[in-house]
Amino acid sequence: xxxxxxxxxxxxxxxxxxxxxxxxxxxxxxxxxxxxxxxxxxxxxxxxxxxxxxxxxxxxxxxxxxxxxxxxxxxxxxxxxxxxxxxxxxxxxxxxxxxxxxxxxxxxxxxxxxxxxxxxxxxxxxxxxxxxxxxxxxxxxxxxxxxxxxxxxxxxxxxxxxxxxxxxxxxxxxxxxxxxxxxxxxxxxxxxxxxxx
Amino acid sequence: xxxxxxxxxxxxxxxxxxxxxxxxxxxxxxxxxxxxxxxxxxxxxxxxxxxxxxxxxxxxxxxxxxxxxxxxxxxxxxxxxxxxxxxxxxxxxxxxxxxxxxxxxxxxxxxxxxxxxxxxxxxxxxxxxxxxxxxxxxxxxxxxxxxxxxxxxxxxxxxxxxxxxxxxxxxxxxxxxxxxxxxxxxxxxxxxxxxxx
Numbered sequence: 001x002x003x004x005x006x007x008x009x010x011x012x013x014x015x016x017x018x019x020x021x022x023x024x025x026x027x028x029x030x031x032x033x034x035x036x037x038x039x040x041x042x043x044x045x046x047x048x049x050x051x052x053x054x055x056x057x058x059x060x061x062x063x064x065x066x067x068x069x070x071x072x073x074x075x076x077x078x079x080x081x082x083x084x085x086x087x088x089x090x091x092x093x094x095x096x097x098x099x100x101x102x103x104x105x106x107x108x109x110x111x112x113x114x115x116x117x118x119x120x121x122x123x124x125x126x127x128x129x130x131x132x133x134x135x136x137x138x139x140x141x142x143x144x145x146x147x148x149x150x151x152x153x154x155x156x157x158x159x160x161x162x163x164x165x166x167x168x169x170x171x172x173x174x175x176x177x178x179x180x181x182x183x184x185x186x187x188x189x190x191x192x193x194x195x196x197x
Numbered sequence: 198x199x200x201x202x203x204x205x206x207x208x209x210x211x212x213x214x215x216x217x218x219x220x221x222x223x224x225x226x227x228x229x230x231x232x233x234x235x236x237x238x239x240x241x242x243x244x245x246x247x248x249x250x251x252x253x254x255x256x257x258x259x260x261x262x263x264x265x266x267x268x269x270x271x272x273x274x275x276x277x278x279x280x281x282x283x284x285x286x287x288x289x290x291x292x293x294x295x296x297x298x299x300x301x302x303x304x305x306x307x308x309x310x311x312x313x314x315x316x317x318x319x320x321x322x323x324x325x326x327x328x329x330x331x332x333x334x335x336x337x338x339x340x341x342x343x344x345x346x347x348x349x350x351x352x353x354x355x356x357x358x359x360x361x362x363x364x365x366x367x368x369x370x371x372x373x374x375x376x377x378x379x380x381x382x383x384x385x386x387x388x389x390x391x392x393x394x
Contacts, residue, residue, distance in 0.1 A: 189227035
């Protein structure tokens with residue numbers, strides 16, 4: 001039976017960005033099928049009463065340095081926090097699902113995360129989304145129209161509700177079956193789980 | 198100039214326990230001098246407004262599974278949460294500083310953490326502290342009397358106040374100079390920092 005790694009992420013979440021740079025290699029070396037599942041972190045926080053670390057001043061002071069350290073460890077470009085942070089990622093999440101319909105959610109996600117956290121761009125800006133869509137090999141006019149479709153809106157909502165029902169309280173969240181893992185920093189535990197599967 | 202790794206921990210903190218099992222090897226392979234610095238997590242939470250993950254129901258549900266996963270990854274005994282959790286670690290912290298006076302904080306800390314998180318014992322219980330002190334090569338009657346000394350009480354308080362002043366908001370917290378790292382899961386970043394030093 002094939003092992004599956006479900007990766008729930010939000011395009012506005014910097015720790016999801018860090019995870020996005022690692023999940024493909026992890027899935028490849030453990031022989032797992034990887035499923036990219038955008039969801040809305042804001043709705044997860046609302047449903048669970050959890051909060052972003054930036055709501056605590058001491059944690060907020062640590063956040064940028066921590067992200068910069070991780071980016072260095074992972075060999076990513078210098079970390080940049082968008083001026084718009086926390087960013088509204090509703091349109092980006094929907095666009096991710098449109099990209100998925102065309103089999104392009106992986107390049108789209110990498111392009112979106114690079115724009116946000118390596119270039120500091122605002123993913124709520126239609127001009128940025130246009131550029132990201134184009135970089136991912138999508139036709140911007142077509143896909144940006146498609147994000148207003150009810151099917152797409154519902155699919156993003158369903159991903160979010162499903163993750164909450166399965167126990168998620170933050171992003172990124174991973175599932176191997178019903179075994180849940182929270183956070184970029186839990187990828188060693190995800191790997192241990194996939195190797196045992 | 199010698200590199201120093203300061204390890205601020207609380208004997209009631211399960212993630213500090215996970216870190217305690219890794220810091221010596223990390224210091225050895227990076228050539229850093231390791232300083233074990235007990236402090237009081239409760240006072241850190243109070244000062245910073247941060248809260249234990251167990252205060253959020255969704256996070257609390259995840260906590261035990263997460264700790265069990267880490268213990269397995271690190272080759273530790275099966276993780277056990279003491280029935281007394283969250284444990285009052287005031288006496289254990291003071292006893293750690295008494296052990297330090299005799300050059301025995303390392304064996305004391307391992308014995309205390311093993312009692313708490315591998316055997317599920319309550320570190321607020323004088324009988325458990327007696328047993329832990331003896332296991333660490335200390336004379337229980339002498340050291341248990343010494344924890345009532347004002348010097349020891351003040352030293353634990355000073356460690357706590359210093360960590361807060363330097364930016365700590367949880368446990369474990371590491372410092373390499375004034376570069377701070379929070380959490381057992383940040384040890385790869387601590388290692389990166391020590392190798393660059």
